[in-house]
Amino acid sequence: MKFAICNLGCKVNNFEANWYSEKLKEKYLQVDFKEFADIYVINSCTVTNMASSKTRQMIRRAKKQNPNAVIAVVGCYVQIEVGKVDVFEECDILIGSNNKTKLPELIEQFLLEKKKINIVEKFQKTNFEEMFIQNFNQTRAYLKIQDGCNQFCSYCIIPYARGRERSLDADSVIKQAKQLILSGHKELVLTGIHTGRWNDNELELVDLIERLLNEVKEMERLRISSIEVTEIN
Structure with missing residues (x-):
């Protein structure tokens, strides 16, 4: 088929x-x-x-x-x-x-x-839905670490369409990043609806970036998509 x-x-x-x-x-x-x-x-x-x-x-x-x-x-x-x-x-x-x-x-x-x-359902307390792609046909690989938005700007429908903010836990991010690098990718792109709002309990995005740089040694470049200038630490 x-x-x-x-x-x-x-x-x-x-x-x-x-x-x-x-x-x-x-x-x-x-x-x-x-x-x-x-x-x-x-x-x-x-x-x-x-x-x-x-x-x-x-x-x-x-x-x-x-x-x-x-x-x-x-x-x-x-x-x-x-x-x-x-x-x-x-x-x-x-x-x-x-x-x-x-x-x-x-x-x-x-x-x-x-x-x-x-199976459409109203958003309640929603956990992050993990999606991992092992191979991309290019040097760059994408890693989804965040979904949803809590901002509720008057002009934007995203919080209603995507639901509240939720994130992939830090250990899973590190594990997936290592798998992607071992698969031959040299560059990782962290992506999400509101990537700058990633969190794992007390950890924020800057903490995750520090872990990635320290623990994924073979990674040559790290990019971050969908981040606001006000969220740069």
Whole structure:
């Protein structure tokens, strides 16, 4: 069977789309989203009206390309708009901003049972959902260490779409970083929705950076994405 992924939105969405791709390749063949596929995954965005519109367009495009395909929509647009827009009636699997790592098994479940799946849930106290990608086809590797936002700026929907801040614990970050370097990557990029707000109990981002520099000796370069200038210590 063939699958295709359309990714919309931020760098974290891009990381998550790569994770979906890596996992689904274990059982299926990946093709371009413009091609005929048996499974279409739309990694959605809703940070702007344009992003929301693009998500709806991609759902309709997938349905047009193969009316019998499995259509799975994941992420922010689903979290915000589920139950509000008719386009979701054309979808088989709906996953919000929690339980994203269940996507591969939910696709298998749908293929067996042919029953629509909706696991969108309201945010309560949510733990960090770990996604680790072993190999990137480049020198640079990405490591997702943070998700969510607590700022609730009046112009921004992200806290409602992504939920409250949560972080990957420091020991897991170090472990994953070492694995990526051993895989041949020379540069690591720490990524998150609000990376500067990473924390692990009393530890802050500056403490994590210090540990990475001291403990991951073979790393040649470390980059930090999505950090505010006010968060530089």
